[in-house]
Amino acid sequence: MEYQGAPIKGNIFLSCSKQTHYSREVILSQHALLHVFDGELRVHNGTAEKVYHSGDTVLIPRNYLCRLSKYPVNEKPFKSISILFPEEQIRKHFEPNTGKKHSGHLTIAPHPLLESLFSSLLPYFDMHEELPADLAAIKIDETMTILKKVYQPTSEVLATFDEPGKIDLGEYMEQHYMYNLPLEKFGYLTGRSLTTFKKDFKHIYQTTPGKWLTQKRLALAHYQIFVQKKKVTDVYLDAGFENLSHFSFAFKKQYGYSPTNNK
Known part of the structure; x- marks a missing residue:
């Protein structure tokens, strides 16, 4: 916490x-x-x-x-x-x-x-x-x-003291991609070393974790801003971005327009 x-x-x-x-x-x-x-x-x-x-x-x-x-x-x-x-x-x-x-x-x-x-x-x-x-x-x-x-x-x-065991990587990532965690932590939570995590991820998604996470988070933010009409300031953190400036830059690079163009 x-x-x-x-x-x-x-x-x-x-x-x-x-x-x-x-x-x-x-x-x-x-x-x-x-x-x-x-x-x-x-x-x-x-x-x-x-x-x-x-x-x-x-x-x-x-x-x-x-x-x-x-x-x-x-x-x-x-x-x-x-x-x-x-x-x-x-x-x-x-x-x-x-x-x-x-x-x-x-x-x-x-x-x-x-x-x-x-x-x-x-x-x-x-x-x-x-x-x-x-x-x-x-x-x-x-x-x-x-x-x-x-x-x-x-x-x-x-009374549960077990360390995380190896679980379905695709299912876990689809549920938790919006959480801003280091890749090492995603690996640990899915029961994998960082090397194995990246290897298994590439096998499933045919791309790197970094690119996939960015695209998924931007798609979520786009939906919340332009469909659900949420404020940008209420969205970027919950979409997994650390700060507003980084989010705005990545959003405009992906979609060609600013996230504030939702009026």
Whole structure:
């Protein structure tokens, strides 16, 4: 997640965004539990989108590629708290999951124990000093104890320690091409080295990953701007481009006219 500049207490993070729309792709090295206090959170996994509001909680698995979009509501900044789960702590609570595995993010039903837990964490962010590591570990243990008690399916996510295995490359790329990731990361998520990823990609698409990704992202942006009538500033990030100037240059080179010619 985007914890650059966010208040951090051990593996516990507070996110507060005043922007009208904040969006970026996420891929975590640890499982994370996110609770929304204010605003609206949208989780998009390439094929579907789930919307979360104040009071909602979602568990996001490690190595799960998705996009988080945050919106203020009723002039209140978006505000959430997130808890990361180190593997060594998970293993103290869960046996490795060798059975059914949950393949996506998991919505956690409201429960008084969870509400009390999240409320108890907020005062820590009024502290100027770092939260002691042993206290942060206690709160993470408490979180897992509650999850294990009130929502059993969490074990299908938290107790999964496997690295990504080799999967269908074409299907994965068609679902996730709009995410701005290095090719090495796409290779890792599909169970391949960078060399094997490029080789398999060329075999499927008869072109390089870079050219294919650019064309797919521009086609998506073109549709959103000229058919769905979305603003250019609301499109370029979600289409996988790092900045507006790069997007505008690539768009004009591809189509011969500026993306702003959609009036």
